[in-house]
Each structure stands twice: as C-alpha cells, then as structure tokens.
Amino acid sequence: xxxxxxxxxxxxxxxxxxxxxxxxxxxxxxxxxxxxxxxxxxxxxxxxxxxxxxxxxxxxxxxxxxxxxxxxxxxxxxxxxxxxxxxxxxxx
Amino acid sequence: xxxxxxxxxxxxxxxxxxxxxxxxxxxxxxxxxxxxxxxxxxxxxxxxxxxxxxxxxxxxxxxxxxxxxxxxxxxxxxxxxxxxxxxxxxxx
DNA sequence: AGCAATTTGTTCGTATGTATT
DNA sequence: CAATACATACGAACAAATTGC
Numbered sequence: 001x002x003x004x005x006x007x008x009x010x011x012x013x014x015x016x017x018x019x020x021x022x023x024x025x026x027x028x029x030x031x032x033x034x035x036x037x038x039x040x041x042x043x044x045x046x047x048x049x050x051x052x053x054x055x056x057x058x059x060x061x062x063x064x065x066x067x068x069x070x071x072x073x074x075x076x077x078x079x080x081x082x083x084x085x086x087x088x089x090x091x092x
Numbered sequence: 093x094x095x096x097x098x099x100x101x102x103x104x105x106x107x108x109x110x111x112x113x114x115x116x117x118x119x120x121x122x123x124x125x126x127x128x129x130x131x132x133x134x135x136x137x138x139x140x141x142x143x144x145x146x147x148x149x150x151x152x153x154x155x156x157x158x159x160x161x162x163x164x165x166x167x168x169x170x171x172x173x174x175x176x177x178x179x180x181x182x183x184x
Numbered sequence: 185a186g187c188a189a190t191t192t193g194t195t196c197g198t199a200t201g202t203a204t205t
Numbered sequence: 206c207a208a209t210a211c212a213t214a215c216g217a218a219c220a221a222a223t224t225g226c
Binding site for chain 2: 214
C-alpha cells in the first residue's frame with residue numbers, strides 16, 4: 001500500500017503534511033529515485049520542492065529514520081539505508 | 093428527504109439546535125459542499141456561521157460521527173468520511 | 185531555540201425547559 | 206404546590222498537537 005511518489009502535499013487532507021511527505025519519500029525510495037546508500041534531496045531542497053517549513057521536512061525525515069528507511073549523517077546529508085551501514089558512505 | 097443545506101438555526105423550532113445543525117451539515121455533505129476526505133469548516137467557523145456555542149457545534153458533529161458521515165482528527169479538523177457519497181444508500 | 189496561529193479535547197459554571205417525584 | 210432530575214444551550218478557560226515564522 002504505497003503512496004503516490006509524485007503526489008503533492010495536500011494541506012486539507014486528514015493526514016498531516018509531515019506524514020504525507022514521509023509517505024511520499026518512502027514511495028520514492030521504493031520506486032528507486034534514490035538508491036541504497038545514496039543521499040536523498042537536502043532538507044532545503046525538500047522545503048522548496050514541497051512548499052513546507054523546514055521543521056515539517058525534518059519531522060518527516062525523523063519518521064523514516066525511526067522506521068529504518070533513512071539515516072542522517074551530520075554535516076553530510078540524509079541517506080537511504082536499505083542494507084548499507086552508515087559507515088560506508090565516505091567514498092566521496 | 094434531506095434538510096435545507098442553506099437553512100439557519102431556528103431556536104424556536106421543535107428540533108433542538110444541535111440536531112438542526114447536524115441535519116444542515118448532513119445536507120451540505122450530500123449536496124457536495126465538502127467532498128469525501130475533505131475537511132469541513134472548523135468548529136470555530138461553524139460557531140460564527142450559525143451563531144451557536146462550541147459545545148452545541150461539537151454535539152452536532154458527534155451525531156454525524158456516530159452516523160459515520162464525518163470523522164475527526166485531533167489537532168487537524170473534521171473530515172467527510174469516504175463512505176458518504178452525495179447519493180443515498182437505500183438500495184445497498 | 186523561541187513565538188504565534190489554528191484546531192480539537194476537556195472541564196467548569198450558569199441558565200432554561202421538560203418531566204418526574 | 207415544591208423539589209428533583211435530566212437534557213439542552215451558552216460562555217469561558219485551559220490543555221495538547223501541529224504548523225509556520
């Protein structure tokens with residue numbers, strides 16, 4: 001029961017915006033927009049892309065981090081954590 | 093037979109105000125003022141629009157929630173249930 | 185990290201009309 | 206008649222959650 005990866009935020013929907021965004025990002029990961037171990041769009045990019053406040057974007061990311069879908073590396077970005085550990089991401 | 097969606101509250105009518113409002117909202121849903129999954133007017137808006145106390149508005153909403161017409165999401169709003177189409181369900 | 189705005193959740197007191205005891 | 210109970214309605218205040226700035 002995946003959400004629509006191309007959906008936009010509906011501020012009039014029962015689901016809160018941060019949960020909508022979490023489901024959208026989850027669907028985009030499932031679809032393969034970002035491969036495992038790759039960095040997803042930055043918070044600033046997500047803010048601009050979905051027209052949300054940064055606090056709302058950060059909350060959506062927190063949901064997916066809690067679910068083990070993403071992991072955050074300070075000063076680097078937010079990454080997809082399918083099976084890649086946070087320690088192998090310094091191959092820049 | 094539905095009530096008049098544009099009716100106002102009659103404090104001198106046999107039907108109590110909260111039941112009048114419940115029937116008005118039900119008629120407005122049937123008419124299509126709010127689509128399924130959409131948020132209806134907030135309690136404060138209904139208070140101002142119909143000149144009722146918030147407790148009375150909440151009681152009207154409770155009636156429709158009981159009937160499965162609406163559902164409430166705390167801190168978000170009151171929404172039209174998906175199973176509340178603009179048509180009756182007599183021949184189900 | 186703070187503050188403001190919005191929305192529902194809850195509780196209190198007061199009043200009125202109806203019905204019952 | 207009086208007293209009580211109940212449902213209804215109004216008003217007010219505060220709590221909690223969410224969002225935006």
